Amino acid sequence: MSVVNVTEHSRARVEAGRARPAILLTALACLFSALALIPPAFVVYVSVDTGWETVKALVFRPRVAELLGNTLWLIALTVPLCVAVGVLLAWLTERTTLAGRRVWSVLAVAPLAIPAFVQSYAWVSAIPSLHGLPAGVFLSVLAYYPFIYLPVSAVLRRLDPTLEDVAASLGSSPLKVFWRVVLPQLKLPVWGGALLVALHLLAEYGLYAMIRFDTFTTAIYDQFQSTFSGPAANMLAGVLALCCLVILTLEGVTRGKVRYARVGSGAAREQQRGRLSPGWQFAGQLFALSVILLAFVVPLTVLGRWLWLGGVENWQHTVLWLSLQQTLLLSAVGAAIVVLAGVPVAWLSVRYPRRLFRLLEGCNYFTSSLPGIVVALALVTVTIHHFRPIYQTEVTLFLAYLLMFAPRALINLRAGIAQAPVELENAARSLGRTPAAALWSITLRLAAPGAAAGAALVFLGISNELTATLLLSPLGTRTLATGFWALTSEIDYVAAAPYALLMILLSLPLTGILYVQSQKLAGL
The missing domain is CATH 1.10.3720.10 (MetI-like)
Structure with a gap:
């Protein structure tokens, strides 16, 4: 095959890839977005299944x-x-x-x-x-x-x-x-x-x-x-x-929809700060x-x-450090899961800004706006009735974290992927890389700062999460937040203080x- 034919073949493959997104990444994005619909679907299903008379008696x-x-x-x-x-x-x-x-x-x-x-x-x-x-x-x-x-x-x-x-x-x-x-x-x-x-x-x-x-x-x-x-x-x-x-x-x-922006030539002048009189300065x-x-x-x-x-003795409780260890482990694993799950959705919304992919992304934003206790209650009901083996396991807990904190990762992933030149990704695909391989080896390396920022935000969100963790965590799991809550419920404010300080430091x-x-x- 001549050089011209190879070039034309590569170019045709890249153009086809632009028109048709990677099937695997699209399937993963659809799967994660479908999971995000569990809480709102739960609310609708329960209302219909309960019946109007019961709903009316319970709500009104x-x-x-x-x-x-x-x-x-x-x-x-x-x-x-x-x-x-x-x-x-x-x-x-x-x-x-x-x-x-x-x-x-x-x-x-x-x-x-x-x-x-x-x-x-x-x-x-x-x-x-x-x-x-x-x-x-x-x-x-x-x-x-x-x-x-x-x-x-x-x-x-x-x-x-x-x-x-x-x-x-x-x-x-x-x-x-x-x-x-x-x-x-x-x-x-x-x-x-x-x-x-x-x-x-x-x-x-x-x-x-x-x-x-x-x-x-x-x-x-x-x-x-x-x-x-x-x-x-x-x-x-x-x-x-x-x-x-x-x-x-x-x-x-x-x-x-009003926007304020400077569109004329030149740069905006430096702002002059209002000088406060002594009286207003004091106020x-x-x-x-x-x-x-x-x-x-x-x-x-x-x-x-x-x-x-509490003194030094308050820091010598083994359960405190076990709580810190479990908090760090759950937060780190949860952050990795949320960021990895967000990659297909963010990549499709940036590279292929179509209505379908924007809708998939919007599902995650809507569900994350629901209170954590609604998400947890939906997962409790669904797992008890349909997926009993994963009820009150780490799988359900991490799924709750995914539904609650996905936007923290998506926003930063979108920014990072948008700054990664699509030409480099297309060049890798023209050399025989699959779309997923090109995304992993080229785009994600360039978008690593955005992914790291998203992971940090998810990590810290999970480390302070209380309601979903209380309802969904497996028996024996004790994070800083749940340990703190258990002690304050017993009005043991002295023993709860180290938990509070560690959460603030995180x-x-x-x-x-x-x-x-x-x-x-x-x-x-």
């Missing part, structure tokens, strides 16, 4: 109305407060001459290193009378305001001040400039952060159980413990899933200090006190990654 009752009222009040009060705290703190650190603003910007993200149920543990152990809706709102704001602060601060660093200068030249006061010019440009990050906060409020269990505030998640867990996946728990899970769907739909409808420092004290310093101080009371890298990524988004 005072207890559900009480839980729904608690949930609505929690979201209605917490989300606006998180927005107010996050936006104001971002404005102070990014657009004013607040003294020590660099330090404040780092400390503002630090509360993310403290799991929400550890935050609750610290405050409840310091103030045992803390309970109910006011306590839930207070602790939720402290735990989740960084989800607003991070995206808003990143956008504030990128804004071109030209629009603000024009508004100021027309006689608008600084306050009017902020409300009319700056705030509309923050709509997307505020809406996205608010969505994350709302979904976390629906999914959180430990924080609210510790302050004796009933939500759907705490009620589902209690119902499951008493009736073992009875109809009442399933119906509560269905209502909770419906609440998530309503929030997702509301966010998608209200965020709009800004007091506000930032109060937030950091309440969200970060107080929990660490209380934790330090319990660690001091969470610190995640906080650093998020902060560095927000800096990169701003072009710093």
Whole structure:
């Protein structure tokens, strides 16, 4: 065969590969996306199988109305407060001459290193009378305001001040400039952060159980413990899933499609920071200090006190280090499984951006928005009735981690694969490599930083996961989160302190990654 014929044959094979994705990778992507449909399919199936009369009796009752009222009040009060705290703190650190603003910007993200149920543990152990809706709102704001602060601060660093200068030249006061010019440009990050906060409020269990505030998640867990996946728990899970769907739909409808971008020639001018008068400087420092004290310093101080009371003997329990070992093992294996499972979906969505492959990717995002307890309850029901051999085994637990944390890997894998030149992959395929071999040997090597970042985020998410691990872990499994929860349930705050500290230490890298990524988004 001549050189020309070989070249033409190779080119034809590459062109055919572009038109028809690899069958194996497509099959794997379809399989993983089909697994992601288990929780929503479970909710629909249970509702249909139970029958309308039973559904009506279980859903339309005072207890559900009480839980729904608690949930609505929690979201209605917490989300606006998180927005107010996050936006104001971002404005102070990014657009004013607040003294020590660099330090404040780092400390503002630090509360993310403290799991929400550890935050609750610290405050409840310091103030045992803390309970109910006011306590839930207070602790939720402290735990989740960084989800607003991070995206808003990143956008504030990128804004071109030209629009603000024009508004100021027309006689608008600084306050009017902020409300009319700056705030509309923050709509997307505020809406996205608010969505994350709302979904976390629906999914959180430990924080609210510790302050004796009933939500759907705490009620589902209690119902499951008493009736073992009875109809009442399933119906509560269905209502909770419906609440998530309503929030997702509301966010998608209200965020709009407006975009703000500079398209003219030249570079955007450097932003001029608003100079604070001595009075406003004091007020800004007091506000930032109060937030950091309440969200970060107080929990660490209380934790330090319990660690001091426990002494060295508190670290000599064998079960503590076994819990750390199991946490690291489950997190490492789970992260590897989630990243490997996400590769076919991410690769197809980048290389072949068709409607089908985007739909496959979207299945993973939708399921991950469901609370972990809904995912766990779905897997419990499915494995008991159809796959009994894997019930309460590591297989089911890792499947839950895959369904819950897939987007953390997909987002980073997509970014890494998109930066890997497709020409190198096509060249490898023209030399006889299969699509899977070319993906493994060429693309994934270039996308390794993105895969590593995704694995780190999944690792740290699994290490702090509580509800699904409580329901699905095999007998004898004890992670830092479940061990901590068992001790706090016995009000043994001293023995629980080392577990809390180790979880915080494991969470610190995640906080650093998020902060560095927000800096990169701003072009710093």
